[in-house]
Amino acid sequence: MEDDSRFADFVAERADALLRYGYVLSGDPHDAADLTQEALIRLHRAWPRVRRKHNPESYVRMTMARLHVSVWRLRRRERLVWELPEVPHRDALPSEAEQGLWDLLKRLPRKQRAVLVLRYYEQLTDDEIAGVLGISSGTVRSHASLGLGKLRSAVPRPQTAKGRAR
Amino acid sequence: MTDDVEAGLRSVLMRAAEQAPQAPGELSTRLVTVSRRRRRARLSGLAAVAAAVVAVGGVGVTWGVAAQPAPSPLGQATTAASVEATSPVSPVEEIAGPSGDLIEKVWPQAVRTVPKDLPGGEKIRPVEFIDDDTLLVTTWGSFERTNALYAYDLGSAALRKIADVPTPEGTVGFATDFTIGAEHVVWWSQRRTGDIDLWAAPLGGGEAKRVAVHNNGKGVEDDGVGIEPPSVTGDGRIVFSYSMQAGVFTVPLGGGTVEPLAGGEGLYLLRWPWIGSVEVERHAHPDTPSFGELVNMETGEKRTAVVHPGEREVRCGLTVCTGLKSDGKAFYRLRDGSQEKEGGLRMSPGGLAYDRFLIATGRGSAGAMRVFLQDLATGTSADLGIEPDKDGSIGYPAIGAHTGRLYSYEVKDKLVLVDFGKIS
Numbered sequence: 001m002e003d004d005s006r007f008a009d010f011v012a013e014r015a016d017a018l019l020r021y022g023y024v025l026s027g028d029p030h031d032a033a034d035l036t037q038e039a040l041i042r043l044h045r046a047w048p049r050v051r052r053k054h055n056p057e058s059y060v061r062m063t064m065a066r067l068h069v070s071v072w073r074l075r076r077r078e079r080l081v082w083e084l085p086e087v088p089h090r091d092a093l094p095s096e097a098e099q100g101l102w103d104l105l106k107r108l109p110r111k112q113r114a115v116l117v118l119r120y121y122e123q124l125t126d127d128e129i130a131g132v133l134g135i136s137s138g139t140v141r142s143h144a145s146l147g148l149g150k151l152r153s154a155v156p157r158p159q160t161a162k163g164r165a166r
Numbered sequence: 167m168t169d170d171v172e173a174g175l176r177s178v179l180m181r182a183a184e185q186a187p188q189a190p191g192e193l194s195t196r197l198v199t200v201s202r203r204r205r206r207a208r209l210s211g212l213a214a215v216a217a218a219v220v221a222v223g224g225v226g227v228t229w230g231v232a233a234q235p236a237p238s239p240l241g242q243a244t245t246a247a248s249v250e251a252t253s254p255v256s257p258v259e260e261i262a263g264p265s266g267d268l269i270e271k272v273w274p275q276a277v278r279t280v281p282k283d284l285p286g287g288e289k290i291r292p293v294e295f296i297d298d299d300t301l302l303v304t305t306w307g308s309f310e311r312t313n314a315l316y317a318y319d320l321g322s323a324a325l326r327k328i329a330d331v332p333t334p335e336g337t338v339g340f341a342t343d344f345t346i347g348a349e350h351v352v353w354w355s356q357r358r359t360g361d362i363d364l365w366a367a368p369l370g371g372g373e374a375k376r377v378a379v380h381n382n383g384k385g386v387e388d389d390g391v392g393i394e395p396p397s398v399t400g401d402g403r404i405v406f407s408y409s410m411q412a413g414v415f416t417v418p419l420g421g422g423t424v425e426p427l428a429g430g431e432g433l434y435l436l437r438w439p440w441i442g443s444v445e446v447e448r449h450a451h452p453d454t455p456s457f458g459e460l461v462n463m464e465t466g467e468k469r470t471a472v473v474h475p476g477e478r479e480v481r482c483g484l485t486v487c488t489g490l491k492s493d494g495k496a497f498y499r500l501r502d503g504s505q506e507k508e509g510g511l512r513m514s515p516g517g518l519a520y521d522r523f524l525i526a527t528g529r530g531s532a533g534a535m536r537v538f539l540q541d542l543a544t545g546t547s548a549d550l551g552i553e554p555d556k557d558g559s560i561g562y563p564a565i566g567a568h569t570g571r572l573y574s575y576e577v578k579d580k581l582v583l584v585d586f587g588k589i590s
Contacts, residue, residue: 004194004198007194007198008194008195008198010194011189011193011194011197012193012194015189015193016186016188016189019186019187019188019189020183020184020186021183022186023182023183023185023186023187024179024182024183024186027182029185029186029187032186032187033187036189037197040193040194040197041197041200041201041204044197044198044201045201045204097174098174098177098178098181101171101174101175101178102178102182105175105178116175117179120172120175120176120179121176121179121180121183148171148172151171151175152169152171155170155171155174
């Protein structure tokens with residue numbers, strides 16, 4: 001019971017931050033919600049152990065990253081429906097260039113995207129990313145370089161971007 | 167070393183994060199409920215947990231994510247080996263919920279009720295109709311791990327074994343998508359290497375045979391997420407597509423080499439004989455209708471869905487398309503553009519079952535939460551007869567694009583079987 005109340009505190013405090021992380025990881029509000037929920041359910045199951053040995057937040061973030069790059073994503077079958085308060089409708093990112101980059105991210109393979117999110121949003125080192133995703137640092141670097149390469153080749157040159165943003 | 171792209175990434179990710187959906191209050195209570203449900207299911211081996219939990223409160227029921235970063239419903243998985251692949255969510259606006267009489271009254275010809283437990287105590291999981299009076303059912307060796315297939319005679323409640331289902335070493339995606347065709351049951355599983363094992367067993371009974379092993383060049387590590395449910399052609403071939411990589415492949419049921427299907431380049435299997443564009447992966451093509459173009463590989467017939475300028479996230483089946491208008495309002499209509507309706511429903515997150523059905527929740531006449539099966543082709547809906555739990559949540563089996571002719575769920579000690587094939 002006490003465990004449940006601590007779990008509840010954790011969820012109340014961190015759920016929004018985890019949803020933000022899930023959103024940049026997946027690029028999709030549905031997936032963000034899916035990932036957050038699934039990772040939190042797994043955290044609940046492992047709560048006593050996680051609290052003893054790990055930081056629950058790192059555990060959840062690692063679970064979300066791994067779920068996102070795993071076969072899990074297409075295999076969900078349970079539904080949890082929640083009702084949410086209205087939030088203001090925000091359509092797009094402020095600049096065209098940002099929107100363009102966000103759209104390009106959506107076209108990357110999930111593992112490449114996850115590596116970039118962990119590096120540039122979570123600000124983890126490549127070794128830390130390797131630990132989170134359970135892959136080697138070399139693989140992290142190759143995913144990062146492939147992902148960045150694709151973005152660079154697709155992003156308009158700075159002068160073009162300026163020209164368009166005028 | 168930082169360049170423009172890296173700096174841009176930092177800022178775009180921070181900014182995008184602000185658009186994330188927000189968590190509802192009481193989230194932890196709901197998570198704990200689901201976590202316990204699963205635990206119970208695991209312990210009891212019942213695992214009839216293809217369930218949804220719908221929170222009570224507020225008006226109507228939220229099914230979808232409104233147009234953009236607005237609130238979202240949550241799907242969730244059981245394990246990586248869960249059995250059902252889903253197709254994209256089609257977000258829908260908030261509207262009044264559906265209503266309807268009990269399903270036995272609305273579609274009496276299509277509903278059948280049998281005892282949940284077999285006389286021998288065996289726990290079976292219905293998969294599909296073999297014929298009007300016989301079900302294909304599976305049993306599980308462990309959680310979500312099918313170990314055998316049976317034919318279940320609905321009249322006599324007798325079970326006849328069809329085949330054992332092997333799980334080769336290194337399998338990470340257990341046997342799934344059992345499909346019936348050409349007097350066989352066909353399914354697939356996936357190994358850690360990304361290799362897809364395609365299997366078949368004769369419906370009359372016998373041994374499961376590995377028909378072929380195929381790999382599209384992507385390991386599980388590299389987004390190799392497996393294949394969509396395969397089809398079986400009348401002349402005994404398995405046809406399949408990968409989940410996120412274009413191309414249609416085929417192999418004879420009796421075994422042989424997997425070959426690309428002529429004319430299937432760049433396309434995906436919807437359901438034999440229909441293949442089309444575009445894939446179901448919503449991220450890659452948010453603005454392109456899914457299966458807007460279809461071609462019948464047996465007759466050559468082509469079908470193009472009517473899509474109006476500005477419409478987004480249009481997802482089509484053989485009969486019905488769903489999507490969002492340019493103003494964000496949800497719609498559904500027939501492929502030819504007729505019988506369009508706005509709102510009034512919340513999309514089934516897994517897509518439409520049998521090309522036209524979805525599950526929606528709403529308020530019954532007494533104001534309590536109810537679960538309805540909606541037929542988009544006719545606009546009729548029916549109450550499944552499932553009662554909410556004490557905590558107000560309500561569970562029901564997931565439904566989706568890959569649901570076949572059968573939809574089954576438990577009500578008390580009964581198993582309710584809905585035959586979509588008998589709803590005209």
